[in-house]
Amino acid sequence: MTFEFDRDTLLEPRGDGRYDADLAPGWVVGGGVNGGYLLAMIGRAIAAELAAKAPAKAHQDPFSVSAHFTSAAVPGPAYVQTELVRSGGRFSTVQARLVQDVDGVPVPRIAAHGTYGDLDSAHDPASEAAAQALGIRLPAPVLPPPEECFESRDAPPEFKKIAPLLERFGTRFDPAYAMWSVGQPSRSGVIQGWFKLADERPLDPIALLMVLDALPPVTFDLGLPGWAPTLELTAHVRAKPAPGWVVVRHATRTVAGGLFEEDCEVWDSTGRLVAQSRQLALQPRPV
Amino acid sequence: MTFEFDRDTLLEPRGDGRYDADLAPGWVVGGGVNGGYLLAMIGRAIAAELAAKAPAKAHQDPFSVSAHFTSAAVPGPAYVQTELVRSGGRFSTVQARLVQDVDGVPVPRIAAHGTYGDLDSAHDPASEAAAQALGIRLPAPVLPPPEECFESRDAPPEFKKIAPLLERFGTRFDPAYAMWSVGQPSRSGVIQGWFKLADERPLDPIALLMVLDALPPVTFDLGLPGWAPTLELTAHVRAKPAPGWVVVRHATRTVAGGLFEEDCEVWDSTGRLVAQSRQLALQPRPV
Numbered sequence: 123m124t125f126e127f128d129r130d131t132l133l134e135p136r137g138d139g140r141y142d143a144d145l146a147p148g149w150v151v152g153g154g155v156n157g158g159y160l161l162a163m164i165g166r167a168i169a170a171e172l173a174a175k176a177p178a179k180a181h182q183d184p185f186s187v188s189a190h191f192t193s194a195a196v197p198g199p200a201y202v203q204t205e206l207v208r209s210g211g212r213f214s215t216v217q218a219r220l221v222q223d224v225d226g227v228p229v230p231r232i233a234a235h236g237t238y239g240d241l242d243s244a245h246d247p248a249s250e251a252a253a254q255a256l257g258i259r260l261p262a263p264v265l266p267p268p269e270e271c272f273e274s275r276d277a278p279p280e281f282k283k284i285a286p287l288l289e290r291f292g293t294r295f296d297p298a299y300a301m302w303s304v305g306q307p308s309r310s311g312v313i314q315g316w317f318k319l320a321d322e323r324p325l326d327p328i329a330l331l332m333v334l335d336a337l338p339p340v341t342f343d344l345g346l347p348g349w350a351p352t353l354e355l356t357a358h359v360r361a362k363p364a365p366g367w368v369v370v371r372h373a374t375r376t377v378a379g380g381l382f383e384e385d386c387e388v389w390d391s392t393g394r395l396v397a398q399s400r401q402l403a404l405q406p407r408p409v
Numbered sequence: 410m411t412f413e414f415d416r417d418t419l420l421e422p423r424g425d426g427r428y429d430a431d432l433a434p435g436w437v438v439g440g441g442v443n444g445g446y447l448l449a450m451i452g453r454a455i456a457a458e459l460a461a462k463a464p465a466k467a468h469q470d471p472f473s474v475s476a477h478f479t480s481a482a483v484p485g486p487a488y489v490q491t492e493l494v495r496s497g498g499r500f501s502t503v504q505a506r507l508v509q510d511v512d513g514v515p516v517p518r519i520a521a522h523g524t525y526g527d528l529d530s531a532h533d534p535a536s537e538a539a540a541q542a543l544g545i546r547l548p549a550p551v552l553p554p555p556e557e558c559f560e561s562r563d564a565p566p567e568f569k570k571i572a573p574l575l576e577r578f579g580t581r582f583d584p585a586y587a588m589w590s591v592g593q594p595s596r597s598g599v600i601q602g603w604f605k606l607a608d609e610r611p612l613d614p615i616a617l618l619m620v621l622d623a624l625p626p627v628t629f630d631l632g633l634p635g636w637a638p639t640l641e642l643t644a645h646v647r648a649k650p651a652p653g654w655v656v657v658r659h660a661t662r663t664v665a666g667g668l669f670e671e672d673c674e675v676w677d678s679t680g681r682l683v684a685q686s687r688q689l690a691l692q693p694r695p696v
Contacts, residue, residue, distance in 0.1 A: 185640060185641075185668070185689065186477065186640055186641035186689050188475035188477070188522065188641060188643055190473065190475070190494070190502045190522045190523075190524050192494055192495040192497065192500075192502045192524075193495065193497070207477070207479055207506070207517050207520045208479040208480065208516075208517050208520075210479065210480070213479075213640065215477045215479045215517075215520055217504070217520060219494070229495075230494050230495050230502075233494045233495075233502055233504060233522050234522075235475065235477045235520050235521075235522065235641075236477075237477050237479075237640055237641055241666070245666050245667025245668075245692070246667070246694075248694065248695055249667055249692050249694055249695065250665075250666070250667070252633070252692075252695040253664045253665055253666075253667075253692060256596065256598075256631055256632075256664055258598050258631065258661060258662065258663060258664040258669070259662075259663055259664075259665060260662040260663045309543065311543075311545050344543055344545065345543075346539070353472060353473055353500065353524055354472075354473035354475060354522075354524055354643070354645075356475055356641070356643040356687065358641075358670060358687075358689045360663065360665060360666055360668065361665070361666055374545060375545065375546075375547040376545060376546055376547045376647065376682050376685075377540045377543055377545040377546075378537075378540055378546060378647060378648070378681075378682070379528070379532050379537070379540075379647055379648055380532030380533070380536055380537070380540075381472070381532075381647065382545070383645060383685065394665075395663050395665070398663075398670065400643065400645075400687050402472065402473050402645045405532070405536050405539075405540060407533075407535065407536055408535055408536065408539040
């Protein structure tokens, strides 16, 4: 069987660093295509370009991907134009731009860079022992078990109609920060829960790029349910995830000047921090 | 009088988006040229390119600059090659690459994107009133007054010889997290203090890009005093700083897998958060 995520991020190499894509309608949410899905598409193109241009190095894992969102993508044909910036011993950096043609004019949707390497060989044993002794490790939040959380697929049909994205996920929201769904936001600026893909597709480093922008904006929990367009999002993948549920936490600490930053962390089923991101997004207008 | 920062980030436009620079030896620290100084150089080139290509829009303030560090820069000639990605109504995005020629071969030092706009007109009054009512604002840490902090220019001469950068700054370190200077790191993973430029050059949004990477790596406070090369750093400028000292705080929450993330926040003299960043850096090897 082919999982939805793999089918919908399929790329066709066209030479000269170009990879053709088809943005699937199933990843639409409100006014555009989900940013995490687009980030994973870019992440896959970067891995493909590195496999083509520097195959001996096996730099297939994203360590950092930074993306500037320049216009809203729409479902349909798109392409990722990549260019190898530099391939070093431990890391390689690729520039990647997601583009859609509009009336024959190429319109950039996302301008990105990715620095890739090999997550399995990123550290030496002495450094890892020193790091473990330090004990500087952000712990996962304690959540109620998944069966006591709110399931996103239980959303009302009229909401799912404008957010088909919800059908892709098996998200279970922590009820403590999910009461915005019944008009009672906690006003903490936090959204967290358990996450998996609806069709149980296992998560890997590329899929984590998608997980980092899979939940609704934290402004929902602040009583601002509007569209919160991302200006920029940078993802850091810290380790390969173990099988099973991941825990995802989003929080903002500063809403000011028309903008807010949203930090996201992802822990795997062993409690290890596997990915984190920060995005700068536009504050939704009050309704 | 010309301030050091302005003199040392001077750019000469060469057409086709290229800006020639000269990396000044005064910004060297240990094995390379300070990353914040290079980020400000790139930030200035992006502003110059936007002034040239989209002058009517007045998008002169960096909102987000993300930079992937691909090799260590050295003092001497360099250039920033820019390319306008997209100029929209509120924001414009530019790609910028800092390059140095090595034996006639162009070697990329930093691959970056910047999204710029106008910090004075980024928000409407209704949104700002809503944001103020929410009260989601990260407060500055409480520090001892500057005269009770450790002054970086008091470092021993043999240290300043390998870190001429220290002469540029008037940093005053909070003693609670500065005992690494006498071999007693707090092991909290925090470094914070007051910051100004040594020659009192006022801070502005471009200079804040430099401030975000001006202090030593937080790994100093973890008993790991080695070189901590940055893989990637993303800066968000949230407001124009008021005159006077700024407070700068660096912290890490996860040292693992050979890497650590370092978050930085900068508050101005009114207590407003004016800039923040996160970088992913290589964990120094234990000594």
